[in-house]
Amino acid sequence: MRVTTARQAFEMLYMGRAFALDAGYEPHDFEAWAGREPAEGEDSIGTTAGPIAIPRLMVLESFNRVPRTPVRLSRRNVFLRDGHTCQYCGKQPPVGELNLDHVVPRSRGGRSTWENLVTSCRECNLRKGRWLPGECGMVPQTPPRRPRWAVAVHLAATPRRFREWEPFLSGHAAAE
Numbered sequence: 001m002r003v004t005t006a007r008q009a010f011e012m013l014y015m016g017r018a019f020a021l022d023a024g025y026e027p028h029d030f031e032a033w034a035g036r037e038p039a040e041g042e043d044s045i046g047t048t049a050g051p052i053a054i055p056r057l058m059v060l061e062s063f064n065r066v067p068r069t070p071v072r073l074s075r076r077n078v079f080l081r082d083g084h085t086c087q088y089c090g091k092q093p094p095v096g097e098l099n100l101d102h103v104v105p106r107s108r109g110g111r112s113t114w115e116n117l118v119t120s121c122r123e124c125n126l127r128k129g130r131w132l133p134g135e136c137g138m139v140p141q142t143p144p145r146r147p148r149w150a151v152a153v154h155l156a157a158t159p160r161r162f163r164e165w166e167p168f169l170s171g172h173a174a175a176e
Helices: 006-014 031-035 073-081 122-128 152-159 163-169
Strands: 018-021 056-060 098-102 119-121
Touching: 006 018, 006 031, 006 056, 073 098, 073 119, 098 122, 119 122
Parallel strands: none
Antiparallel strands: 018 056, 098 119
């Protein structure tokens, strides 16, 4: 499984590298997909020939390997790894009140890596400041590490899920 952009989906469909699946999981090539009327509530793009539904599910024509991409280091992914929980006090404030904390502060040579970033609440982040964990007695509850999520687990945690994805995610998400 892989999430792609609408643009890439249309490119694969147009080039014959993939088929779009309808609500009944029937495959359609580009010509058939473009010729069908988008269902009510289905996102579409406008063309001179009329609207074309944006495919939510696609099947590749062929592939020779399962793509393995590392989880990108981002604020959102650090929050996901840490369960949106402050790693110092254990609180779960709203996302807008969460911060990223460098365990070894940047002012002391710390870098922005999976192994040096943790989720913290504003209060703990301010209290820790530029101190090392041992100097201020604030050690992360879980040692930070690079995640090894399966794509399905990542998709299951994605806030934007389409109903068409449910048969592939419900009860089938398993970690590596």
